Amino acid sequence: MTHEAAEGGGARPSVDLDDPRVVERILRYDDLDPAELAALERDPRARQLLDQLRSVDRFLHAGAPDAAPAPEELYAYGKGPGAAPSEGAHDADTRRWLAAHPEEAAWTESLEEQPPSPVFAEALAPGAPDPEVHQHRTENAASAGHERPRAIPFTPRPRRRTPAWLAWTPLAAAALLVAMALGGDGERGVMAGGLPDSPLLRSASEAPLLFPRGRVVAGDGALFAAAPVFEIAPQLRATDYRIEVRQLPIGASAFEPGRVVWTETSSAAVLIGPALEPGRYEWSARATVDGIDVDLGARSFSVVAAGSAATAAADGEVSDPTAVRADVRALHAAGFVTDARHRARALPPGEERDDYLAPPR
Amino acid sequence: MRARCLVAALLLVALGAAAPAAQESEELDAATRSALAFAGALEQFRAGTGDEAALRSAADVFGRTTGRTDAARIAAYYASLPAEARAHGLVLEQRFDALRARASGLATDEAPLRAFLDASDRAADAVPAAHAQSLFARLLARAVEDGTADAERTVEVRARALDALARFERAGMTTPTLEPLWVLGRAALTAGDAGEADRRFDELVRRAGRTGRDAWRERGLVGAIGCARERGALFRVDALLAELASFRSADSCWALAREAAVQLLVRDDVDAAERWLAAHPPVAFDAEIDRADALVEWRALLAAAALRGADAGRAERIAEELPGPIGARVRAAAALEAGRAEDALRELDGANRGGPGSRAPGEEGIDALALRGRALLRLGRTDECIEVLERARRRAQRRDSDALPGPVRASAAGEWLGLSALEALAAARAERDGALTAAAVVEATLGRTDESTAGDALLALARTTDHGAALWLVGADRTLWVHVEPDGTATHGRLELGRRDVLRAARRLRDAARATRTGPWSASDAALGASVASELLPPTLVRSLTRTKGGSLALLTRGASEEVPFELLEVGGAPLGLARALWISGPRRAPTDPAPVDGRTRWTALGAPSLEGTAFAPLPGARAELERLGDAHPAQPKLHLGADATRAAFVEALLGRAPLHVATHVVDRPGTVDRPLGGAPGRERGLVLAGGDVVTAAEIAALRPRLPLVVLAACGSADGALLDGVGPRGVAQAFLEGGTRAAIVTQWSVADGATPLGMLCLHAALAGGADPAEATRRARAALERAGAPRAEWAALRALGRP
Numbered sequence A: 001m002t003h004e005a006a007e008g009g010g011a012r013p014s015v016d017l018d019d020p021r022v023v024e025r026i027l028r029y030d031d032l033d034p035a036e037l038a039a040l041e042r043d044p045r046a047r048q049l050l051d052q053l054r055s056v057d058r059f060l061h062a063g064a065p066d067a068a069p070a071p072e073e074l075y076a077y078g079k080g081p082g083a084a085p086s087e088g089a090h091d092a093d094t095r096r097w098l099a100a101h102p103e104e105a106a107w108t109e110s111l112e113e114q115p116p117s118p119v120f121a122e123a124l125a126p127g128a129p130d131p132e133v134h135q136h137r138t139e140n141a142a143s144a145g146h147e148r149p150r151a152i153p154f155t156p157r158p159r160r161r162t163p164a165w166l167a168w169t170p171l172a173a174a175a176l177l178v179a180m181a182l183g184g185d186g187e188r189g190v191m192a193g194g195l196p197d198s199p200l201l202r203s204a205s206e207a208p209l210l211f212p213r214g215r216v217v218a219g220d221g222a223l224f225a226a227a228p229v230f231e232i233a234p235q236l237r238a239t240d241y242r243i244e245v246r247q248l249p250i251g252a253s254a255f256e257p258g259r260v261v262w263t264e265t266s267s268a269a270v271l272i273g274p275a276l277e278p279g280r281y282e283w284s285a286r287a288t289v290d291g292i293d294v295d296l297g298a299r300s301f302s303v304v305a306a307g308s309a310a311t312a313a314a315d316g317e318v319s320d321p322t323a324v325r326a327d328v329r330a331l332h333a334a335g336f337v338t339d340a341r342h343r344a345r346a347l348p349p350g351e352e353r354d355d356y357l358a359p360p361r
Numbered sequence B: 001m002r003a004r005c006l007v008a009a010l011l012l013v014a015l016g017a018a019a020p021a022a023q024e025s026e027e028l029d030a031a032t033r034s035a036l037a038f039a040g041a042l043e044q045f046r047a048g049t050g051d052e053a054a055l056r057s058a059a060d061v062f063g064r065t066t067g068r069t070d071a072a073r074i075a076a077y078y079a080s081l082p083a084e085a086r087a088h089g090l091v092l093e094q095r096f097d098a099l100r101a102r103a104s105g106l107a108t109d110e111a112p113l114r115a116f117l118d119a120s121d122r123a124a125d126a127v128p129a130a131h132a133q134s135l136f137a138r139l140l141a142r143a144v145e146d147g148t149a150d151a152e153r154t155v156e157v158r159a160r161a162l163d164a165l166a167r168f169e170r171a172g173m174t175t176p177t178l179e180p181l182w183v184l185g186r187a188a189l190t191a192g193d194a195g196e197a198d199r200r201f202d203e204l205v206r207r208a209g210r211t212g213r214d215a216w217r218e219r220g221l222v223g224a225i226g227c228a229r230e231r232g233a234l235f236r237v238d239a240l241l242a243e244l245a246s247f248r249s250a251d252s253c254w255a256l257a258r259e260a261a262v263q264l265l266v267r268d269d270v271d272a273a274e275r276w277l278a279a280h281p282p283v284a285f286d287a288e289i290d291r292a293d294a295l296v297e298w299r300a301l302l303a304a305a306a307l308r309g310a311d312a313g314r315a316e317r318i319a320e321e322l323p324g325p326i327g328a329r330v331r332a333a334a335a336l337e338a339g340r341a342e343d344a345l346r347e348l349d350g351a352n353r354g355g356p357g358s359r360a361p362g363e364e365g366i367d368a369l370a371l372r373g374r375a376l377l378r379l380g381r382t383d384e385c386i387e388v389l390e391r392a393r394r395r396a397q398r399r400d401s402d403a404l405p406g407p408v409r410a411s412a413a414g415e416w417l418g419l420s421a422l423e424a425l426a427a428a429r430a431e432r433d434g435a436l437t438a439a440a441v442v443e444a445t446l447g448r449t450d451e452s453t454a455g456d457a458l459l460a461l462a463r464t465t466d467h468g469a470a471l472w473l474v475g476a477d478r479t480l481w482v483h484v485e486p487d488g489t490a491t492h493g494r495l496e497l498g499r500r501d502v503l504r505a506a507r508r509l510r511d512a513a514r515a516t517r518t519g520p521w522s523a524s525d526a527a528l529g530a531s532v533a534s535e536l537l538p539p540t541l542v543r544s545l546t547r548t549k550g551g552s553l554a555l556l557t558r559g560a561s562e563e564v565p566f567e568l569l570e571v572g573g574a575p576l577g578l579a580r581a582l583w584i585s586g587p588r589r590a591p592t593d594p595a596p597v598d599g600r601t602r603w604t605a606l607g608a609p610s611l612e613g614t615a616f617a618p619l620p621g622a623r624a625e626l627e628r629l630g631d632a633h634p635a636q637p638k639l640h641l642g643a644d645a646t647r648a649a650f651v652e653a654l655l656g657r658a659p660l661h662v663a664t665h666v667v668d669r670p671g672t673v674d675r676p677l678g679g680a681p682g683r684e685r686g687l688v689l690a691g692g693d694v695v696t697a698a699e700i701a702a703l704r705p706r707l708p709l710v711v712l713a714a715c716g717s718a719d720g721a722l723l724d725g726v727g728p729r730g731v732a733q734a735f736l737e738g739g740t741r742a743a744i745v746t747q748w749s750v751a752d753g754a755t756p757l758g759m760l761c762l763h764a765a766l767a768g769g770a771d772p773a774e775a776t777r778r779a780r781a782a783l784e785r786a787g788a789p790r791a792e793w794a795a796l797r798a799l800g801r802p
Helices: A020-027 A034-041 A044-062 A071-077 A088-099 A102-110 A131-139 A171-182 A308-315 A321-333 A337-344 A351-357 B002-015 B030-047 B052-066 B070-080 B083-105 B111-120 B127-146 B151-170 B175-190 B194-211 B214-230 B234-245 B254-266 B270-279 B293-308 B312-319 B324-337 B341-351 B366-378 B382-402 B412-417 B419-433 B435-447 B451-463 B499-517 B523-536 B539-547 B559-563 B620-627 B647-655 B697-702 B731-738 B755-767 B772-785
Strands: A209-211 A214-217 A229-232 A238-248 A259-266 A270-272 A279-289 A292-304 B469-474 B479-484 B490-495 B552-558 B581-584 B604-609 B638-642 B660-663 B666-670 B683-688 B694-696 B710-713 B742-746 B796-800
Touching (some): A209 A279, A209 A337, A229 A279, A292 B234, A292 B254, A292 B270, A292 B499, A308 A321, A337 A351, B030 B070, B030 B083, B052 B070, B083 B127, B127 B151, B151 B175, B175 B194, B175 B214, B194 B214, B214 B234, B254 B293, B270 B293, B293 B312, B293 B324, B324 B341, B324 B366, B366 B419, B419 B435, B419 B479, B419 B490, B435 B479, B435 B490, B435 B552, B451 B469, B451 B479, B451 B552, B469 B559, B499 B523, B604 B620, B620 B755, B683 B697, B710 B731, B710 B755, B731 B796, B742 B772, B772 B796
Parallel strands (some): A214 A292, B469 B552, B552 B581, B581 B796, B604 B660, B660 B710, B710 B742
Antiparallel strands (some): A229 A270, A238 A259, A238 A279, B469 B479, B479 B490
């Protein structure tokens, strides 16, 4: 759909997007009064830009960082290694949020495990565990009893409900942002009803480990996590590939090696693994090239309990191309790129499908 | 008739075509048929039964069939000899063949060879004497290596091999030169001339490849691998191993299996090394290279793998029957790993009580000294530990300075002393002389300077920051940290975190950040960052950061800590990268750094190259970014955009003194990297210029750019394979090692559309007088405020010093 067609071919630009003051108004669209916003929306280019800004906003809000407790609050709530004492008011919010987010709840439960090598000199004053936290942990069948962690002070960070668009960014930069937004981005395909593009990177290199990556929707049936496909970029003259998957001890030290849950060797660069329960994982791969063992690297991913919409999109029961495209777009936008890729395989063969399934650059 | 057969066989060897079992077989390939035809024609010509025209015709056919020119040269050589000389040569070669047969067991006395040389030395046909000199040199080289001949005779080995080489080359022959080349390489190694050895082995590999002589190619490659390992050129080892593996199987070539195992252990790939060794016992080896040591080598490597896998018991069991100093060192290391430092010292002392390969305590190798020092430290014998480890350090530094000149390939600490030994030395010095001295020892060793200079530089660095300078030295199993506060107060500590632990945590954080391009930064990601912060950051630093908002600090990341994205670590409720100006400072190398950039300087801006018809995507964001740089600066930058972003413009910028901003692709391309700058083994990393031209990191380093500041707005411009003691080998390091004062870089891929905003904010800050670290912080903050994911803002990093 062309821009003019979207506007019925009759809309004419009335807003000067070269004027930095106009640009700044658009960037601060959520502060505008309805009349001014409506005036801007009558201009097709300004409207397109506003749509894109809103799309980014939606993405940011959907991604949970604003809705979730601040990371340090979660960390303090879970009594992670070195966490500061949690505050009662924050704990109530945190507990409500955790009830709706089982993966993060599992994280905070196991944060209380003693770190292997505390390094901080100053210990917290001794005291009894917070009864509310203790009760919540009991409800979640977490383990009890732990040594007091040592302190790394955290100051709760003010939560941002809307992005503070370019609060002090130089106007030249703001104008550039507008130029870039109007110049096209990764959402063009989505707006035209197609599949999303990957962002253009300033590189032509990619690690050999392709998928899974990022977040993966937990569940069974046709979901990716039920029969995960491990994809490696084929290596020249490789005769076999060996994959090892480790589940990382949730909430424990970032330095822990994790537990090996699956290893497999295959002559193919694509291997299907066992079903993966929610948790944090790391997979590594090696290849035999000309008889020599070659390390191909490692990549992390998480299997998370997603909302019902994302789960339904990833489940892949519908094979109608339009519905599949919608599922792929939804999953991609929510950050479930591995599931989106898995779902895109249900599309009929063609350029669009091939482009989307091409190894990322 | 027998003589003729022998001559034909020798000629076949000279031409590099193996004598077939059935010479008349129709299955022979065209090359072998043409070689046989040439050999027959030459034999008849030398015996006086054939004519020159037939010989030249056969040489021509051979040349056209194989693309080789040596047959024509050989024909010309023999045609230039008188008929009697050709016939006399045949007789001499028959006699030499008998000598060669007697020497097949590699045990012969010298008298018959000397007698043969007396008889053949003045013969008009130089080839029989060349064969004799070559064999003589080979047998003598082996005797010198075995210790059954005086080391002084290495001079004679070299002279005989050079004489053989010259005679064969005079006769137009290539294949027979392989033997003297190999001997020359070995003689150079015996004489300690690694550069000469490397050149000889390299030439051997080249000629053996051209003539299809795989056995000699293997020997050349094994020699070249040894040379590359000796001078710390790990990437070259990888490339040579890959070449060896392309025509040899590790199942039937112990040298290949051994070197691949060593490479896995060097990279701390313990599980893979164990699997590899278990699957590749030394069942087939070249007797002249490997001899009876193969089994000892195999067991020692297995024990080393068990040790690195923290299975000291298994290592001890494997090492029980290992003979000589190697066995003693492995048992000492296992005892140390098991916490029995006294036993480790006893084993090391026992290894020095005579027997083959033993050394006096003062002459112990670097690895034995490092083991002894660590054992002494464990026992609290600090002064002795320092004395021993300082001796190891001095020896490693001497070896470092003996290495081939040129860009950094390895470091004394990383390759020969080992960061673990340096970490132990620094810990001992911290205990005895204080934390600042410990840090100075680390910096002096890695920066190739003296302790006093390194200490002064460290203090000066700490004073110019608000929160001081923090140093991490990550060894195999432990990490030493030192925090120097702005007032010069220094504290230190040791963490039970080794190289693998730190790399693992760093990789997880980097993965989490990169995943934000398509998903959120979750609470679990943040907890990961909090975990790294809580375990890695010195408590004095955390106190300072908690007490004072904002400000700057210098992070001296040594070893695996180079990979940690400190920008993501949260202290005081905000990521370090947003709240603090971070300098990631390498060891200070150049005392005459260019002056820092100031806000009035005119910049050079280059990038957004025209890429039509290439495999690379055009970069509209980079173009907009470069076109608008002038908005931030009082003086318009000198722009090289699109088709003008050429190699010539880039080189001119590198040779100039203006700060440089580059916005383009970083790519890896296949290549053999002797100088490990950029990319991975077998890959070269570089910047893409107009028309898809790639200027590599090694090419940049060779130009030694001494710029006040370079901004590399491209993907992973600071990323590269990590070399212990030297750091990641990315494009940025090519600038810094060339003499550039500071670099603003990316740690991983960045989006073309998001980067311009950060870069323009960066330049606005620089023009306003901010230093590169503060300007980078503002760029990160601008991107974060604009809603860019961590993948974009946390990638930005400032390297260098204020």
